[in-house]
Amino acid sequence: MTTARKTTTVFLTILCALLLTIVGLTQRWPAWTWPTLAVLLLVVPAAVFRVASLRRGSMPVSFEEQLTASPVERTDCHVGQVALPSLWADYDFLFSATVRWYLIESPGKAPLLNPAGLASEAVLNRARAITKNREPGQASLVQHELSGALSHMCPDSTGHLQAMAENINLTLLEQDQERLSRLAKVRKDKAVWEHQRKYEQSKRQYLGEDVLKDTGSAVVWWLAKNDEHVERTVADLALIAQLTSAANDSDIPERLQNLLSQQSEGLADPELLEESPTPAPHERTAVDHLAGFFDAVGFLEGDVRRAMVAKQISGIIKQQNRYETAESLLRRFDPPTTFTPDDGEQPNHETDDPDETSGPPLT
Structure with missing residues (x-):
């Protein structure tokens, strides 16, 4: 039985003794009932403690077992408009996201002074590994792919923390988007022209x-x-x-x-043939x-x-x-x-x- 339960049991015992005393005085109980009442007030709490100890077992409860685990402290930072390479040279994605991380307590490691920088680096490395193999015209599709790939915590290369990203936004420069639109139009026109020429x-x-x-x-x-x-x-x-x-x-x-x-x-x-001379063959x-x-x-x-x-x-x-x-x-x-x-x-x-x-x- 825990300390809180023991305190509650003693309090209820005293409260019952007071109530029974008031009732006995008002009802004018005989004198032999008071010793019996005192014995009951002593025996009942002792029996309750005994039953609780049998259900708990003989193993003592240490103070450390009563302590709850300390909550994991997570922090975050924002990275915006970071250029990430695409499959095409000179056509970079612009990456923005909210980076979240928590530190890993490991003995023997030096204290980390800038966890935000280390967490951002870990997330950007994971994102770069995906974007470098994707075409720039698929920015919206790659954005959803990054949202899934960066949605879970992964340790960084040093082992100091685990990081993830959310609220991901992936775009292109406005000039690059215009160039891609013109290139797509030229490819379509060329395909139509080649079809007509072959026809x-x-x-x-x-x-x-x-x-x-x-x-x-x-x-x-x-x-x-x-x-x-x-x-x-x-x-x-x-x-x-x-x-x-x-x-x-x-x-x-x-x-x-x-x-x-x-x-x-x-x-x-016939009339013109008769009037005109015969031409030389x-x-x-x-x-x-x-x-x-x-x-x-x-x-x-x-x-x-x-x-x-x-x-x-x-x-x-x-x-x-x-x-x-x-x-x-x-x-x-x-x-x-x-x-x-x-x-x-x-x-x-x-x-x-x-x-x-x-x-x-x-x-």
């Missing part, structure tokens, strides 16, 4: 190496485009032959020369073939579609290293625009890069 290259390759490879391939392609209308495809054989010859910089095959003659006779005015070039194709499909002089289609076909011919023919097509159907000196602008020279041609692709 146009694939279409030109498809037209040059598959559709317009020869007259037969062009006929099959034309037939599929016209919903298997055979009569229309037959009527357009001369046009297909001209387009194929212009794309491949070659003459129309002899077996198809009669189709071209029939088309020329059908389009010519000359070798037809790719320009002549393409001009005949434009006239046949209704792309007359001044129609912007003539220049658009000519650019597409010129790009196909350049891929076959026939630059002179490609330039002749551009000079004939898409000549460079000239400006007067009063305009204050330089002439617009057409580029030789087939990827920079404008207008709808030839399908």
